[in-house]
Amino acid sequence: MRERLEEIEEQYEEVGRELSRPEVSADPGRLRDLGRRHAELHDIVTTSRAYREAARQAEEARSMARQERDPEMAAFLKGEEEAAGRKAAELQKHLETLLLPKDPNDDKDVVLEIRAGAGGQEASLFAGDLYEMYRRYAERRRWKTDVLSSSPSDLGGFREVVLEIKGKGAYSRLKHESGVHRVQRIPVTESGGRIHTSTATVAVLPEAEEVDVQVDPEDLQIDVFRSSGPGGQSVNTTDSAVRVTHKPSGIVISVQEERSQRQNREKAMRYLRARLLKLAQEEQQRQEAAARKAQVGTGERSEKIRTYNFPQNRVTDHRIPGLSVQNLPQVLAGDLDRFVDALLADERQGQLRGGDGQAAPAAG
Numbered sequence: 243m244r245e246r247l248e249e250i251e252e253q254y255e256e257v258g259r260e261l262s263r264p265e266v267s268a269d270p271g272r273l274r275d276l277g278r279r280h281a282e283l284h285d286i287v288t289t290s291r292a293y294r295e296a297a298r299q300a301e302e303a304r305s306m307a308r309q310e311r312d313p314e315m316a317a318f319l320k321g322e323e324e325a326a327g328r329k330a331a332e333l334q335k336h337l338e339t340l341l342l343p344k345d346p347n348d349d350k351d352v353v354l355e356i357r358a359g360a361g362g363q364e365a366s367l368f369a370g371d372l373y374e375m376y377r378r379y380a381e382r383r384r385w386k387t388d389v390l391s392s393s394p395s396d397l398g399g400f401r402e403v404v405l406e407i408k409g410k411g412a413y414s415r416l417k418h419e420s421g422v423h424r425v426q427r428i429p430v431t432e433s434g435g436r437i438h439t440s441t442a443t444v445a446v447l448p449e450a451e452e453v454d455v456q457v458d459p460e461d462l463q464i465d466v467f468r469s470s471g472p473g474g475q476s477v478n479t480t481d482s483a484v485r486v487t488h489k490p491s492g493i494v495i496s497v498q499e500e501r502s503q504r505q506n507r508e509k510a511m512r513y514l515r516a517r518l519l520k521l522a523q524e525e526q527q528r529q530e531a532a533a534r535k536a537q538v539g540t541g542e543r544s545e546k547i548r549t550y551n552f553p554q555n556r557v558t559d560h561r562i563p564g565l566s567v568q569n570l571p572q573v574l575a576g577d578l579d580r581f582v583d584a585l586l587a588d589e590r591q592g593q594l595r596g597g598d599g600q601a602a603p604a605a606g
Contacts, residue, residue, distance in 0.1 A: 246341065247290045254283040278349055286340045293333035300326035342593045347448035348414035352407040353390065353516040354446050356400065359422065361440025363397050364429040368550075369442040370399030371574055372423060376416075377405065378576030385409025390513045391497050397430070404513060406449065413448045418561075418585040420446045420547075427552035437553060441546070449512065450519035457515065463487040464507070469498040486510040493517050548581070550574070557581075562588055 257280045266272055300323050307319035356372050358365035380387045385407050392403040407416065424441050432438060469483040483498035484506040495517070497510040548559045550570060557573045559565040559581050567573055567580060 243337075243341070247286075247337075250283055250286050251290070254280070254287045257283060282344070286337070289333055289337050289340060293330055293337055296326050296330035296333055300330055338594070339590050342590060345414065345417070347417070348411065350413045350448040350450075351409070352412045352416050352446055353449050353513060354405045354407060354416065354419075354444065355402070356405070357402045357443045357445075358395070358400065359441035359443050361425075361438065363395060363399075363431055364425075364438055365440040365442055366395035366401050367397065367399035367430070368423075368425045368440050369401070369403065370395075371425070371550075372442055372444065373400060373403050373405065375574045375576055375578070376407070376419075379578045380407050380409065380412075380576075382576050383409060383411075383415075385412055388509070389499050390509045391495065392499065406509075406512065408449075413446070415582050415586070416446050418582070418589070419444050422546050424546040424549045425552070426549065447516045447520045450515035455515045455518045455522070457488070457511070457518070461489050463489060466503055482506060484510050486514055488514055488518065491518065491521060493521075559584070561585065 257276055260266055261273070261276050261280060266276060303319050303323035303326060307316050307323060310316040310319055354376060356369050356376075358369040361368070377387050386409060388406045388408075390404040390406050393401040395401050422441050422443050424439060426437055426439050428435055429438050429440075463486070465485045465487075466481045467483045467485065468481050482501055482503045483496065484503060485494065485496045486507070487494045493514060495510045495514050497506040497513070499509065500506050546560055548557065550557050550573070552570060555568055555570050557567045557570050562584050565581065565584050569577075573581075
């Protein structure tokens, strides 16, 4: 590990020198990439230096304690050695985590798809609850959000809604939200007071920049139409809505959130690039269909990563034993860090064990 850390320190110094060059400052793309790399290396380098200093202090206290004849002073030095040793051990553990292979998408922004699953109107209402939960979570972390596309249901909520989330670490903290979310509650449409189970699926896609995915204009069919709201009523008197069809892949993106055709087209292209990047990644793994199904499942009630139980005021994540919270309203208000942190810790433990670093599969 020492040789690797020495190499990282050299890279850190080299990237710092690159950032100070005038030609780099004039190239926004290169400046951004070098800035990200510098920030990644900074955490490792500062932790490494702190670890070495703590280890040096422990060794120094140990050496002085051996030579000390005053029992009281020797005991004091022994305590100093133990404290520095504990700090060194904690820093070493943190350093090992920092040196684990990093998901190349972790620093990307996110396109988050939420779709109503089994349960009819109640599933659409639950999809709306999840939309609000993620929007509020983004607010807590000071991330920016924007609706790329939506299909509202008649009673509220969404049949489908696509949310763009921009901010530091957005993908790294949201990637484990992909899957089937299940709700158990008495629907507003239920007159007999019976508890129903409904689902919504969530897919988290890393947002692609133009340099990540090249889209040939010849491969696109772009149609414009008049925006409409729930029930088909017109909400715009101009043809501002945009439908983009990517002919090679068959992906169709419709956006009517903005009054400007240009803005809707820009949103549609951002969403399309994210979908194409995801498609390319799945094809590289030769598991396109299986990967998509593994992420969101079929939306059936028996498939779930998390259950939101209203009668018991409980949210349970089924991938990690014992991960349950008795405060459902707070979770739906965006308090997701307990789940996110636990899933990220599980991912890191999987990497340390030599696994694939993925969160544990959901229980059936």
